[in-house]
Amino acid sequence: MATQTKKLALVGSALALCLSTSAMAEGPTAKMLADTCAGCHGTNGNSVGPASPSIAAMDPIVFVDTMIAFQNGDTYSTIMGRIAKGYTEEELEQMGEFFHKQEYVPAEQEFDQAMVDEGAKLHDKYCEKCHIEGGKPVPDEEDYYILAGQWTPYLKYAMTDFQEDRRIMPKKMARKLDSMLEDKGEESLDALYAFYAAYTDFESSGAGDDDEDED
Numbered sequence: 001m002a003t004q005t006k007k008l009a010l011v012g013s014a015l016a017l018c019l020s021t022s023a024m025a026e027g028p029t030a031k032m033l034a035d036t037c038a039g040c041h042g043t044n045g046n047s048v049g050p051a052s053p054s055i056a057a058m059d060p061i062v063f064v065d066t067m068i069a070f071q072n073g074d075t076y077s078t079i080m081g082r083i084a085k086g087y088t089e090e091e092l093e094q095m096g097e098f099f100h101k102q103e104y105v106p107a108e109q110e111f112d113q114a115m116v117d118e119g120a121k122l123h124d125k126y127c128e129k130c131h132i133e134g135g136k137p138v139p140d141e142e143d144y145y146i147l148a149g150q151w152t153p154y155l156k157y158a159m160t161d162f163q164e165d166r167r168i169m170p171k172k173m174a175r176k177l178d179s180m181l182e183d184k185g186e187e188s189l190d191a192l193y194a195f196y197a198a199y200t201d202f203e204s205s206g207a208g209d210d211d212e213d214e215d
């Protein structure tokens with residue numbers, strides 16, 4: 001009898017453990033939170049464009065930092081400031097984990113094929129240092145910002161926000177961008193957009209790595 005009770009108790013606690021882990025699993029809750037973003041950012045964060053960026057596979061720390069910056073007004077936004085205010089930091093962390101795990105689907109859009117190679121060279125020289133692997137998502141790395149496969153109109157808005165000082169550009173990015181525009185002119189940006197839209201396989205020449213400045 002005693003063993004019987006013990007057994008039952010064991011089954012009971014195993015069951016309780018099961019129930020509590022499934023209730024804690026971030027599956028339903030995180031997905032429910034993320035589903036409220038789908039109208040603009042697409043199913044599982046792959047936007048159907050063109051002004052809302054894809055947020056699938058985003059770096060989870062960058063995600064939370066970006067959302068908090070939207071809340072505080074530290075990062076310029078048209079809409080996200082208001083939306084971000086509706087979530088606690090814990091909910092943002094849950095959503096960040098959820099989006100990080102989603103497969104990234106590059107935007108299907110038109111681009112100028114003739115400019116892609118030039119764009120790859122420019123990217124390598126001026127952008128690869130921080131936007132690694134051609135700006136593709138690299139979910140196993142930390143601290144990455146996706147550009148490849150992102151909607152071109154969104155990238156253009158983001159770039160304009162930086163250039164018109166609505167968004168604060170990281171200092172070294174500003175330096176690289178300035179030197180690119182000085183050496184190669186405004187069309188160099190179009191070549192970069194073509195390269196990001198093409199989402200090609202990319203091999204860095206290492207040119208971005210042997211850079212003087214670190215901070």
Ligand code: HEC
Pocket residue numbers: 033034036037038039040041051052053054055063066067076077078079080081083095
């Ligand atoms: C009404 C459309 C809309 C909805 C709904 C929406 N977003 Fe956004 N989101 C945008 C737009 C547009 C931007 C570009 C910034 C801006 O102008 O607000 C953006 C930008 C972002 C970014 C920055 C991406 C980057 O690459 O820098 C993140 C992160 C983000 N949204 C997360 C979310 C989350 C999480 C939700 C749901 C809780 C959500 N958004 C709901 C339209 C929307």
Ligand code: HEC
Pocket residue numbers: 053075123126127128129130131145146147155158159167168170172173176177180192
């Ligand atoms: C020194 C590192 C560095 C370099 C070099 C750099 N970037 Fe960035 N870039 C960043 C960081 C950090 C952010 C995120 C800034 C923020 O939080 O607002 C960013 C953000 C961006 C964004 C906005 C992305 C979004 O989803 O909102 C674009 C577009 C961009 N970079 C383009 C470029 C291009 C094009 C080049 C090359 C000419 C370049 N960057 C070079 C660090 C860099």
